[in-house]
Each structure stands twice: as C-alpha cells, then as structure tokens.
Amino acid sequence: MKWRATSAELDLAIDEYRLRRVAAAVEAAAHRYLKDADSPRIDVLLLAPGRWPRHIVNAWQP
Numbered sequence: 001m002k003w004r005a006t007s008a009e010l011d012l013a014i015d016e017y018r019l020r021r022v023a024a025a026v027e028a029a030a031h032r033y034l035k036d037a038d039s040p041r042i043d044v045l046l047l048a049p050g051r052w053p054r055h056i057v058n059a060w061q062p
Contacts, residue, residue: 005048006048007048009048019059022060043055043057043058044056
C-alpha cells in the first residue's frame with residue numbers, strides 16, 4: 001500500500017524498480033505461504049487524501 005499527499009504524486013509512487021523490490025520480497029517469502037498449485041499475485045493500492053483509492057490488479061508479472 002502506498003500513501004501520497006497528492007493525487008499527482010500517485011503516478012510516481014510505483015515504478016518498475018519498486019515493483020521489482022516487492023517481487024523479490026514475494027519470492028523470498030512465498031515458499032512459506034503458497035501451496036504447490038498457487039501462484040502469487042501482486043496488487044498495488046495507491047492512496048491520496050480526498051481521492052478514491054486506485055487499485056492496480058496484478059501489477060507485476062515476472
């Protein structure tokens with residue numbers, strides 16, 4: 001979940017570098033939580049005051 005002060009900052013909140021960091025963390029911990037048939041999905045929630053949350057479904061696809 002990312003929180004930004006303005007809606008304009010939301011566009012800069014998630015970039016490929018940050019998504020790669022999240023994906024690396026998922027890979028490091030996935031074996032603890034996923035079963036063999038499961039595949040992880042990384043969603044992103046972008047939040048700013050006075051704005052509806054923006055939900056990016058399956059933001060990372062390796």
